[in-house]
Amino acid sequence: MIILLILVVLLVAWALQLMQRALECKEFSLMLAGTLVATSAAGLLAVYSLMGSYMGYMHGTAHRLSAYDFSSLEIEFATMPVEPVQTLSAQPEETSSNL
Structure with a gap:
């Protein structure tokens, strides 16, 4: 955090210089x-502030998930019922030759 603030202060000082x-030389x-x-410093x-908020949110989410008891979700995938998949067969459409 301190390194970032020093970097931003240096960038702003350079921008002001x-x-x-530019005003002296009319350039x-x-x-x-x-x-x-100055825009890059901003x-x-x-x-940094957006990523700090995001990382704080993700850190809180990790703590909430680690406190959750997942033992009630024990599911055996081999015993789950599987429904057959129905396939659609393509039937040719009848074309009428009444022009």
Whole structure:
């Protein structure tokens, strides 16, 4: 977490430096580069927060499943009734030659 925050702060500082240089030199490409770097820092934080929420959800799900007693679900697959599968036979359609 701390490494991520340091990385984001460094990216934002770099973006601000690029934008400041863009204003001094009146260079559009530097402003665009600064905007892209700032956007990447925001995207990095967004992905980290989304993945943190997802991993927390999955961690909670694992704990709920480990606390569940699956012994009541003992099923012997060999003794389960199997119904026969009916196949559809293709019958040729009658064509009428009344034109």
